[in-house]
Amino acid sequence: MSSTVDLDALCAGACMSGFRRKVRAHEHAVSVYLAAYADWQRAVEAWHPPLVRPEEPVRPEDPRLPYPVHGDPVYCPSCVYELKAMLSKLDGAACVYLRESDGLRGQTDQVRVSGSAEEHSLSPTIEDLDEFDSWLRSWKSAYLGIDTFARAGHLADSITLGTAWLVARAERLLTRPEIALDFGQEIRHWYGKLAVHDPSEMAAKPRRTSKPLRCPQCHLATLSQLDGEDRIECRNRDCGEGRGGPAVLTTEEYEALLDSALTAARSR
DSSP states (O other), X not given: OGGGOOGGGBOSSGGGHHXXXXXXXXXXXXXXXXXXXXXXHHHHHTOOTTSOOOOOOOOOOOOOXXXXXXXXXXXXXXHHXXXXXXXXXXXXXXXXXXXXXXXXXXXXXXXXOTTOOOXXXXXXXXXXXXXXXXXXXXXXXXXXXXXXXXXXXXXXXXHHHHHHHHHHHHHHHTTOTTTHHHHHHHHHHXXXXXXXXXXXXXXXXXXXXXOSSOOTTTOSXXXXXXXXXXXXXEOOTTTTTTTTSSOEEEHHXXXXXXXXXXXXXXXX
């Protein structure tokens, strides 16, 4: 089965990841089987009654595979559209990341402009976004076939312009055989890193809010609540080990604990 499948001809996108995984798992299972079969043959040659005859290993069945989708030339049209959509969301995600990161409100984004001799102490958020902006400019340079150029203007403006420039040319980049695979994989990397700040994803998913009280079971500051839910959960996976799992409180139970903590604090 697997010898007839040309994995290199398949679409390099997510649509064929399950196909590849099944084929490679089957190939591994067959190699294990062949080694076990060779051991079995040697054991049979050395076998003599009244010893129990060695049991022959079972060859793994061929996996049930979906219809293969081939790249055109690297990605199929659906994956090109998906990657372009991811790229188009990165500007908004970067802006939310800059705005919502704790402790960063009011910090300047005027950092690392090429040619400046002044050194700046960058926050982790600015470090990430500066690297993202550099990535955008490097792909613009690769598309134009020129050396990397310096950023012009503020970091946020540069990210907005760089993202828009690449989105307009994404389909052409994703159909160039020599660069499409790297470009697509790097889009996925950056979307994976910034997706938590994607405004469209944030609107679709309920927000989780951390609670100030410590967990009554593991005593860590790991209690949180999803918007709209009437329960508070401990997010420490080791909480309640051997006792039924992490703590779960109703809103009323949590508020009772909060009132007790406030009363105790006032009495001190």
